Amino acid sequence: MSLDWLSAPCVQPDTELADAARAHQLQLTKPPGSLGMLEAVAVQLASLQRTAQPALDRVWISVFAADHGVAEEGVSAFPQVVTGEMVRNFATGGAAISVLARSLDAKLDVVNLGTVNDPGEIPGVRRAIIAPSTANFCRGPAMNEAQLEAALAAGADRVRAAQKADAQLFIGGEMGIANTTSAAALASALLEEPPSCLAGAGTGLNAAGIQHKVTVLERALELHATANNALEQLRCLGGFEIAALVGAYVAASQAGIPLLVDGFISTTAALAAVTIQPEVRAWLLFSHRSKEHGHARVLRALQAEPLIDLGMRLGEASGAATAVPLLRLACALHNGMATFEQAGVSNVD
Numbered sequence: 001m002s003l004d005w006l007s008a009p010c011v012q013p014d015t016e017l018a019d020a021a022r023a024h025q026l027q028l029t030k031p032p033g034s035l036g037m038l039e040a041v042a043v044q045l046a047s048l049q050r051t052a053q054p055a056l057d058r059v060w061i062s063v064f065a066a067d068h069g070v071a072e073e074g075v076s077a078f079p080q081v082v083t084g085e086m087v088r089n090f091a092t093g094g095a096a097i098s099v100l101a102r103s104l105d106a107k108l109d110v111v112n113l114g115t116v117n118d119p120g121e122i123p124g125v126r127r128a129i130i131a132p133s134t135a136n137f138c139r140g141p142a143m144n145e146a147q148l149e150a151a152l153a154a155g156a157d158r159v160r161a162a163q164k165a166d167a168q169l170f171i172g173g174e175m176g177i178a179n180t181t182s183a184a185a186l187a188s189a190l191l192e193e194p195p196s197c198l199a200g201a202g203t204g205l206n207a208a209g210i211q212h213k214v215t216v217l218e219r220a221l222e223l224h225a226t227a228n229n230a231l232e233q234l235r236c237l238g239g240f241e242i243a244a245l246v247g248a249y250v251a252a253s254q255a256g257i258p259l260l261v262d263g264f265i266s267t268t269a270a271l272a273a274v275t276i277q278p279e280v281r282a283w284l285l286f287s288h289r290s291k292e293h294g295h296a297r298v299l300r301a302l303q304a305e306p307l308i309d310l311g312m313r314l315g316e317a318s319g320a321a322t323a324v325p326l327l328r329l330a331c332a333l334h335n336g337m338a339t340f341e342q343a344g345v346s347n348v349d
Helices: 015-026 037-049 069-073 081-092 096-104 145-164 179-191 207-223 230-237 240-255 264-276 278-283 295-301 318-337
Strands: 059-066 105-115 125-127 170-174 258-260 284-286
Touching: 015 037, 015 318, 037 284, 037 318, 059 081, 059 096, 059 145, 059 318, 069 179, 069 207, 081 096, 081 125, 081 170, 096 105, 096 230, 096 318, 105 145, 105 240, 125 170, 145 170, 145 179, 145 230, 145 240, 170 264, 170 318, 179 207, 179 230, 179 240, 179 264, 179 295, 230 240, 230 264, 240 258, 240 264, 240 278, 258 264, 258 318, 264 278, 264 284, 264 295, 278 284
Parallel strands: 059 105, 059 170, 105 125, 170 258, 258 284
Antiparallel strands: none
């Protein structure tokens, strides 16, 4: 398998429809710009969906689960068995993202890429096992080349499924004990910044635990200092689920499906995807500002302004799912408000 597909061109947003959508917003019965980001995202969706009337009736959510070898360094407040247990919880409807997906009438697609505590065959869970876990990146690369290719391909595969279902929006989520450590390592490498700027509490570490995480990250970054491009940094420091998100973001942009990005881990995957294929950036909408320490820094690197800030840090695509009603309202306002002429209301001179 080759990774050449990652550099294939993405669909170009329709700039004429974007201009038309902006002009339409100026004719609606409100002061220009008074609906703030709701106006901007409606324009962006019109451009990406190539329609004068954007809509988000069909939302696809893929949650990728995988374990991390670096967990053996004691960087998480939760035991590693939780990853496999949560896969079952997703499928049986008890997780936060399960509840949110039901309330949104969205498709929830759960993908097990490899867990130490393997829950086995579960109805509603797609098994795409690469290995029980990545390797401990404090001792060597997290993935070999074949594993990286498989993880990236797993993300692209779910985009193809979403495309077949005529999805109007793709959301990627993740689950994996110690994956905030992996995301912090990858973000540090991509941004060439110290891990103290990116490492946070994750599942609930105290100050001492965060400092230990930083020390672990410093060891890993020193070990992999020669990884000098985004793909190598992803291979050496990432996780199966993070790589799957990267693959999904690139594939969705190539397929012309808008993307709604979740929190710190998903945004770090988005940063990697944009670094690998810059055209991906146009297809990204950003849902929320996570409470996880490094998220604001990664958002700034992408020049991204998220829709909401609720102090969330769960992952699972929960922040993105929470923002979907706002996007739907943005579309409803864009499509349903009267123009000044239609309402017989005087416009500004």
